[in-house]
Amino acid sequence: MHRLLSHLSFVALLAGVLACPPRPGPGTCDDGLTSGGESDVDCGGPGCPRCALGASCFAAEDCASAACARGRCVEPSCQDGQRGPTESDVDCGGPCRPCTEGSRCGGGSDCVSGVCSEGVCLAPTCSDGVRNGRETDLDCGGGSCPPCAVDGGCARNTDCAAGACLDARCVSGCGAPLLACGPLCTDPRVDALNCGACGTTCPPGRACIASQCVLACPPGLTACDGACVDLAASVLHCGACGVSCPPGRFCLSGQCDTGCPAGRVACGPECVLLQADPAHCGACGASCAPGQGCFDGGCQDVCAPPLRACDGGCVDPRVDPDHCNGCGQVCPPVANAARLCLGGSCGRANCTFGFGDCNASPGDGCETSLRTNQNCGACGVACSLGEMCDAGVCD
Numbered sequence: 319m320h321r322l323l324s325h326l327s328f329v330a331l332l333a334g335v336l337a338c339p340p341r342p343g344p345g346t347c348d349d350g351l352t353s354g355g356e357s358d359v360d361c362g363g364p365g366c367p368r369c370a371l372g373a374s375c376f377a378a379e380d381c382a383s384a385a386c387a388r389g390r391c392v393e394p395s396c397q398d399g400q401r402g403p404t405e406s407d408v409d410c411g412g413p414c415r416p417c418t419e420g421s422r423c424g425g426g427s428d429c430v431s432g433v434c435s436e437g438v439c440l441a442p443t444c445s446d447g448v449r450n451g452r453e454t455d456l457d458c459g460g461g462s463c464p465p466c467a468v469d470g471g472c473a474r475n476t477d478c479a480a481g482a483c484l485d486a487r488c489v490s491g492c493g494a495p496l497l498a499c500g501p502l503c504t505d506p507r508v509d510a511l512n513c514g515a516c517g518t519t520c521p522p523g524r525a526c527i528a529s530q531c532v533l534a535c536p537p538g539l540t541a542c543d544g545a546c547v548d549l550a551a552s553v554l555h556c557g558a559c560g561v562s563c564p565p566g567r568f569c570l571s572g573q574c575d576t577g578c579p580a581g582r583v584a585c586g587p588e589c590v591l592l593q594a595d596p597a598h599c600g601a602c603g604a605s606c607a608p609g610q611g612c613f614d615g616g617c618q619d620v621c622a623p624p625l626r627a628c629d630g631g632c633v634d635p636r637v638d639p640d641h642c643n644g645c646g647q648v649c650p651p652v653a654n655a656a657r658l659c660l661g662g663s664c665g666r667a668n669c670t671f672g673f674g675d676c677n678a679s680p681g682d683g684c685e686t687s688l689r690t691n692q693n694c695g696a697c698g699v700a701c702s703l704g705e706m707c708d709a710g711v712c713d
Contacts (some may be wrong), residue, residue: 403473416704439485452711454486454695460711473688474671482525483668485675486696496660504637508624522587523608525622528570534622536611538594546596553587563587636662672710 346354347366355363358373362380369381373391374610380481381391385401394402396414401407410417410427418430419441428431429439432448442451444463450461455471465479470488472478472711478488488498497506499516506512506529511519513526520531535546540551542559547553550572557572567574568589570582585595585602592598592615597605599612606617621632628645635641636659639649643662651657654673655666669675669684676686676697686693692700696706701712 320380352512471696483671485669486699505634506632510625510632525625527622536596536619536620536622538609539596548590548595551589551591551595561638636660639664652680652686 325381327530334683344558347360349413349532350359351513352359352374353482353533354365355526356366357363357375357380358369361369361373362365362375367382369375370378371381371383371391371393373381374389375386375391377379378386380386383391383394383402384399385392385394387398387400392398392459394400394404396402396405396409399409402412402414404412405414406412406423406428407417407421407550408522411423415422416430416432417428417439419430419439421439422437423429423434423439426448431440431450433440433442433450433460435485440446442448442453444453445630447457447588449456449471451462453463454460454473454477455466456529458466458470459477461476465477466472466477468488468490470478471486472483472488473486475483477483477539480488480490483489495505496603497504497512497516497665499509499512499523504512504516506514506516508526510524510526511533512584513531514529518557520526523534524531525534526532533541533544533546535541538548539546540549540555540559541547541571541698542555543551546561547555548602549557549559551569553567553569553574555561556563556569556574562573565587567576568578568584568587569575570579570589573689575701578584581591582589583592583598583602584590586597588598590598590602592602596610596612596617599606599617600615606612610617611620612618619627621627624634624636625632626641626645627633628638628641633641633645635643635647639659641647642649642659642664644665649657649659649664652666654670656711658665658667663682666669666683673684674688674693674697675684676693679685686697686699686709688695688697690704691706691707693710694701694712695710699712701707707713
């Protein structure tokens with residue numbers, strides 16, 4: 319009877335042990351079994367060493383890599399939904415993509431905004447000393463911050479406090495002494511359509527000289543009292559403006575004399591060359607229209623320097639893209655920009671919004687779209703992993 323009771327007590331004890339296995343500890347972490355709270359053989363759980371890669375796991379704490387995915391210990395990654403040992407927050411910071419505002423951080427590089435304060439990523443501002451958000455340069459541009467100064471970064475003209483956006487930099491304009499009048503740069507000192515200022519057009523017969531509309535006189539004639547005169551023959555301006563000859567005398571070679579020399583004809587008080595006098599062109603009293611000169615006894619259009627006669631009109635070969643440095647020398651089209659003639663050399667105007675000259679080669683114009691992830695808003699500005707370029711801004 320005593321032996322039977324002893325046997326029954328042992329059976330009850332064994333059943334109790336099997337029903338309530340002991341907690342893992344030094345005695346179970348090396349038994350070659352997945353026992354106690356272990357996640358794999360002799361590893362994981364609250365009391366055993368962490369498991370190696372590939373072993374079973376219940377949580378990241380079971381793994382030496384601190385990363386558990388789908389029940390297996392794995393190398394930590396930036397998409398495992400866990401905060402790895404080198405990440406400042408879950409799947410961001412450190413070697414992973416920057417964290418959004420409100421996430422944990424260890425420094426500015428952990429944050430999309432580039433600003434980390436007291437371990438938390440802050441939203442971008444226009445005074446944080448970091449180029450972030452939609453800014454086109456440090457704390458300026460982008461629409462939400464003040465416009466940038468000259469030479470600051472830009473994506474559009476409104477990003478600049480003055481001038482315009484050219485090749486992603488704020489420029490002061492066309493550069494003195496040129497002015498930006500419409501899509502072209504022009505010289506207001508000599509441009510008859512923009513004389514002294516944009517839109518100031520000189521009337522017919524007058525040219526723009528030193529930013530002033532003055533009478534355009536053909537070679538050999540001088541403007542005196544609003545008229546083009548020959549100082550060698552005018553009795554009212556003999557030799558110089560305002561010097562008149564006495565009655566009965568003619569002006570010969572700039573000197574007052576009593577008769578007309580051979581080749582000249584007396585037309586009123588003047589001895590004139592009918593072959594070249596615009597007031598008596600071919601005959602006494604046959605005057606040429608304003609802006610015309612007398613050549614071989616006939617009236618023809620004349621252009622005062624620096625203008626030249628091209629295609630039936632007067633052009634400035636220094637700034638005319640259809641007659642750049644000479645009649646008929648046409649500046650070729652350029653991609654995503656207007657043609658430009660400066661100083662007799664072909665070039666281009668500002669790039670069309672959304673394009674840039676990223677290879678610094680004027681021959682192919684503004685060849686690069688600034689709406690791609692590799693060139694977003696400016697040449698060489700690449701969007702971060704996970705961002706897309708939207709209208710020149712990485713989002």
